[in-house]
Amino acid sequence: MEQAIHTTPIFWIIIAGYFVLILGFGSYFAKYNKNTNDFFFSGRRFSWWLITMSIVATGVGSHSFLKYSAKAFEHGFSSTMTYMNDWFFLPFFLFGWLPIVYYTRIRSIPDYFERRFNRNVRILATIAILGYMIGYIAIGFLTMGKTLEPLLGWDLYTIVWVVAIVAGIYITFGGQTAVIFTDLAQGFVLIFAGLLVFILGINYLGGFDIFWNALPADFKLPLAHFNKPSNFNFVGIFWQDGVAGSVGFLFMNQGLIMRFMATKSVNEGRKAAAFNILFLLPISTVVVSNAGWIGKAISIVTPEKWDTAIKLDHVFTQVASLVTTSEVVFAFIIAAVVAALMSTVDTLINAVAAVVINDIYRPIVKDRDDKHYLHAAMVISAGATLLGVVAVTFFDNFPTLYEAHGFFHSTMTPPLVIAIFLGIFWKRYTTLAAVATFLVGAVLMWLGNKYPAGLIGPFDHGIEMDVTHPYTYIRALYNTLVCLVSGVVFSFIFTRKVEVKIEIFTAKVVSNAKAHLHSTDSPVSAFGKVYYTLIWGFANMINSFVLNAASDEKLDGITVWTLDKAREMFKGSKPNDVPGEEPVVHWKIEASSDSYVRFSHMQMKEMAANVGDLVYLSDKRRWLGGLKSVHSVYAEPHDEDGVVYMTPDLIDAGLLVEGRALRAEKEM
Amino acid sequence: MHELTFFRTWLPVIYLYVAGGIIFLAGMTIIVKSKSLKLDRPMHKRWFYVLLFGYFYYLGIHTFLTYAALNF
Numbered sequence: 001m002e003q004a005i006h007t008t009p010i011f012w013i014i015i016a017g018y019f020v021l022i023l024g025f026g027s028y029f030a031k032y033n034k035n036t037n038d039f040f041f042s043g044r045r046f047s048w049w050l051i052t053m054s055i056v057a058t059g060v061g062s063h064s065f066l067k068y069s070a071k072a073f074e075h076g077f078s079s080t081m082t083y084m085n086d087w088f089f090l091p092f093f094l095f096g097w098l099p100i101v102y103y104t105r106i107r108s109i110p111d112y113f114e115r116r117f118n119r120n121v122r123i124l125a126t127i128a129i130l131g132y133m134i135g136y137i138a139i140g141f142l143t144m145g146k147t148l149e150p151l152l153g154w155d156l157y158t159i160v161w162v163v164a165i166v167a168g169i170y171i172t173f174g175g176q177t178a179v180i181f182t183d184l185a186q187g188f189v190l191i192f193a194g195l196l197v198f199i200l201g202i203n204y205l206g207g208f209d210i211f212w213n214a215l216p217a218d219f220k221l222p223l224a225h226f227n228k229p230s231n232f233n234f235v236g237i238f239w240q241d242g243v244a245g246s247v248g249f250l251f252m253n254q255g256l257i258m259r260f261m262a263t264k265s266v267n268e269g270r271k272a273a274a275f276n277i278l279f280l281l282p283i284s285t286v287v288v289s290n291a292g293w294i295g296k297a298i299s300i301v302t303p304e305k306w307d308t309a310i311k312l313d314h315v316f317t318q319v320a321s322l323v324t325t326s327e328v329v330f331a332f333i334i335a336a337v338v339a340a341l342m343s344t345v346d347t348l349i350n351a352v353a354a355v356v357i358n359d360i361y362r363p364i365v366k367d368r369d370d371k372h373y374l375h376a377a378m379v380i381s382a383g384a385t386l387l388g389v390v391a392v393t394f395f396d397n398f399p400t401l402y403e404a405h406g407f408f409h410s411t412m413t414p415p416l417v418i419a420i421f422l423g424i425f426w427k428r429y430t431t432l433a434a435v436a437t438f439l440v441g442a443v444l445m446w447l448g449n450k451y452p453a454g455l456i457g458p459f460d461h462g463i464e465m466d467v468t469h470p471y472t473y474i475r476a477l478y479n480t481l482v483c484l485v486s487g488v489v490f491s492f493i494f495t496r497k498v499e500v501k502i503e504i505f506t507a508k509v510v511s512n513a514k515a516h517l518h519s520t521d522s523p524v525s526a527f528g529k530v531y532y533t534l535i536w537g538f539a540n541m542i543n544s545f546v547l548n549a550a551s552d553e554k555l556d557g558i559t560v561w562t563l564d565k566a567r568e569m570f571k572g573s574k575p576n577d578v579p580g581e582e583p584v585v586h587w588k589i590e591a592s593s594d595s596y597v598r599f600s601h602m603q604m605k606e607m608a609a610n611v612g613d614l615v616y617l618s619d620k621r622r623w624l625g626g627l628k629s630v631h632s633v634y635a636e637p638h639d640e641d642g643v644v645y646m647t648p649d650l651i652d653a654g655l656l657v658e659g660r661a662l663r664a665e666k667e668m
Numbered sequence: 669m670h671e672l673t674f675f676r677t678w679l680p681v682i683y684l685y686v687a688g689g690i691i692f693l694a695g696m697t698i699i700v701k702s703k704s705l706k707l708d709r710p711m712h713k714r715w716f717y718v719l720l721f722g723y724f725y726y727l728g729i730h731t732f733l734t735y736a737a738l739n740f
Contacts, residue, residue: 077733084729087722088688091695094715095704212740218670220737222730223680225670234680242688270715278722282729425698560702577709 007151011331018335019342025185044102045618046262048271050625055259055276056187056284057340064288065194065337066143067401069316072292075232076219079292083285084222085242086250086277093250094270096424096560101257102266103566104557108254109420110359116423116558117431120545124438125416126359132252132412133352135395137388139405140345141167142395146313147338156396164389167345186340193336194287200323201294205301214297230466231403236473240410244476248413251420254351255344264616264626265667291319298322312400345388352384353377403472410476411449415441418483425560426491430499433490435545440490441483448478499546506543510536567668571614575668580608582665583642584620587656590645596635598645599664604637607666611636614667617644619660630654631667677738681730685723692723 072079106112109129114122145159152159205211212220224234249256250273263269295315299306310318317334324330357377365376398404419437422429448455452470456478463474471478494502513536516524524532557566567575583603590598597615599607609615611634618629630650638645644664646656656662670676696719699705706712 077737084726085684085688087726088691089695090722091692091699091705091719094719095699096695099704217672217737218676220733221677222733222737223684226675226679226683228670228675235683238684238687242684243691267711274718274722278725560698560704563702563704 007331008327011151011327011334014328014331015335015338018332019339022182022185022339025182044262044631045264045626045629046268047622047625048263048268048275050184051259051263051268052272052276052280053187054183055256055272056280057183057190057344060187060190060194060284060288060340064284065291065316066146066313067405068285068288069291069295069319070312070400071232071402072289073295073315074292074312075224076215076296077222077289077293078224078232078234079289080282080285081223081234081237082241082245083281083288085238086246086281088242089246089250090273090277092421092425094273097251097420098260098269098273099266099563100424100558100560100566102261102263102269103563103570105570108355108358109252109257109416110355112423112558113419113434116555117434118545118547120547121419121431121434121438122359124435125419126355128412128416128438129252129254129355130352132248132416133254133348133355134384134387134391135408135412137345137348137352137384138391138395139401139408140341140348141388142392142404143401144338144341144345145392146311146401147317147334147341150314150317151334157392160389160392163342164385167342167349167385186336189336190340191283191287193333194284194290196329197320197323197333198286198290198294200325200329201290201298201319204323205294205297210301211294211297214300215293219293219296227460227462228464230464231399231469231472233463233473235461236463236471236476237406239477239480240406240473240475244413244417244480245409247417247421248409252413252416254355255347258351264618264629264631291316294323295319349381349384349388353380356380356384398469398472403469407469407472407475410473410479411445414445414476414479414483418480418487422484422487422491423559427555427559427561428495429487429491430494430496431546432494432499432502433487436490437483437487440486441479444482444486445479448475448482503543503546506539506546509539510543513539571668573612576608576610576613576666577668578608580666581606582663583607584661584663585642585644586659586661587617587644587646587651589648589651592647595632595647595649597632597647597650598635598638600639600641600643601637602641603644603664604634607664609634609666616665616667617646617650617654617656617662618665619656620663621660628655628657628660630656634666672738677734681734684730685727689723696720 068079068082100106100112104112104115106115110122110126113125141160141163142156144163145156148154148159148163149156202208202211205214224232224237227233227235230236260269260272263272292315295306295318298319299308305322307318316337320333321330324333354377357373357380361376361380362373365372395401395404395408398407415438418441419434422437423434444455452475453465456471456475457465459477459481460471460474463471465471513532516532517529517536556562557569564575583599583606585599585603597617599609604610607615613634614631615634616629616631618624618626630653632646632650644662650656696716700707700716705716707716
């Protein structure tokens with residue numbers, strides 16, 4: 001491919017400089033990682049505002065600028081649909097999944113499946129989640145390739161390979177604190193860069209009136225046509241993105257879950273999510289789409305300036321190049337987008353390594369030192385990168401990134417989404433029903449893919465079937481329904497009582513088959529050996545799926561109906577919810593091998609706290625967002641008002657500075 | 669470009685807030701019934717209103733933008 005946009009060495013120096021700067025920023029904060037809890041979850045210490053800004057980069061940074069600019073150019077303001085339909089699931093998230101994740105301290109989604117069901121369901125969930133993340137990595141690579149294609153003039157796959165190698169280098173910087181702070185910086189930069197393109201674009205056109213009046217009414221409607229065309233229609237995108245995508249992002253994104261677990265409390269996590277959806281998503285949608293709207297207006301107002309041969313996925317790069325008069329500004333915008341993409345892909349590669357190590361490798365290869373697992377993680381990261389590059393070929397078959405991503409969401413998310421949802425919100429959902437959601441659901445989804453007209457057609461809401469890519473979006477409705485029906489029907493057939501009976505029965509069959517196979521009194525024939533081996537294997541498999549099926553006690557704390565239990569388990573005793581004040585105190589060290597804090601009698605009264613309650617202490621300077629803070633337990637009070645006695649481990653873990661006052665909050 | 673029929677203009681808005689509204693209402697009902705959201709606690713009551721506000725806030729945005737596209 002020929003280079004469509006010409007650049008000078010200054011452009012590439014700025015790109016490299018930006019990368020160095022952002023990596024330096026992240027690695028500076030990586031020093032705050034004291035242990036693995038810090039590394040993965042940042043010690044559960046941050047304020048909502050810090051987390052909400054870092055979430056912006058997670059959502060916006062990944063593939064958004066290119067795919068939304070392309071659709072915005074083609075279809076107008078309705079490109080905003082996908083950012084403006086997340087609120088419907090918020091009650092489920094804020095008061096369902098978020099407190100469960102936080103209070104049960106689950107480390108991954110497969111970990112939840114093991115606690116809710118058993119080890120085999122965990123394995124199924126692990127496979128599904130790995131497929132989801134590797135698909136995401138592939139889309140990230142493809143996006144980066146498409147961003148750089150018109151700048152480098154290289155073949156797309158050459159760029160993808162180069163990007164994959166750079167991602168491998170980038171991955172050595174890490175830890176959740178570093179990611180949070182890198183994303184915090186990039187959240188601001190991305191919003192600034194996107195709005196800058198909009199302002200420069202309006203200026204380029206000669207004012208907002210010219211921009212607004214140039215565009216037809218159809219282009220300015222915020223939602224697409226109900227069911228036309230097949231590659232961009234409202235109802236398909238509602239089910240693909242508003243339902244499967246929203247739930248996928250809120251409930252299945254390991255990176256996002258780890259971000260919420262880094263907040264200092266569940267309430268801070270709620271604030272971060274609500275603020276993000278209420279205020280930052282409407283801004284973000286303008287940030288990622290406006291290049292398409294500006295591009296369309298330019299193509300109408302000054303058609304001679306617009307390259308009509310341009311590929312849709314290159315609209316963003318083309319508009320950024322046109323409206324920025326200086327190469328420095330253009331380089332800054334491209335660097336911000338590419339670095340954010342790199343950060344998203346990097347987070348996903350790390351998440352794949354974490355899931356493989358914790359959910360597959362460690363249970364098989366036990367009791368090795370950390371160095372061994374670290375080395376294995378590096379090999380797995382390289383493997384995930386390679387798989388991501390290979391999967392690019394599949395997604396490159398779609399006309400645009402938007403459609404590739406739409407198909408991916410419609411296909412990969414429904415089984416996991418339904419299994420997580422029923423697991424959290426429906427107590428009667430059983431282990432075999434969860435297995436059916438994955439396996440029977442997958443078979444029915446495959447049949448839908450094979451016979452789209454007959455199976456997905458009845459749900460198409462009048463959308464015309466595109467023979468090359470049938471029902472890219474509305475298949476999400478069919479896929480979600482078949483997984484849901486599988487889960488519900490199997491829950492009614494294989495109730496918990498039935499599962500217990502199956503467990504006993506299959507255990508007997510296994511033991512009988514074993515006895516026949518090993519009998520010396522009456523040895524079985526060759527045919528009998530095959531027969532009993534098959535019986536043994538099949539019964540063993542069924543038994544392993546129903547083994548330790550969920551009992552009422554096992555559900556404690558892991559469904560929305562038993563959340564009080566989760567809080568009690570988190571604290572270790574009954575929570576104290578009496579509201580209290582938040583005094584400012586100075587700390588003094590008290591040598592002890594235990595870990596605790598001691599306040600004065602008066603301040604315990606102010607905080608309405610009792611010995612054994614949980615407390616959060618943070619540096620008084622709120623702008624630090626909890627970077628210097630620690631959680632602990634109240635011990636026996638003293639009589640020195642305004643002073644808190646803390647053990648040395650807490651001073652160290654909280655990164656507390658001598659002489660700096662602390663704010664104390666009773667947690668529960 | 670499409671003609672400005674009901675399918676192009678207001679039907680998507682209605683579908684979004686009816687279908688989305690059913691999901692939202694189901695969520696609100698479950699969290700209240702399960703006592704995950706306890707309406708007798710002041711902080712939870714505030715969250716109840718924030719959740720309701722968010723639904724109508726987005727309904728307002730989409731209604732306004734549709735009206736503005738058709739009339740200005």
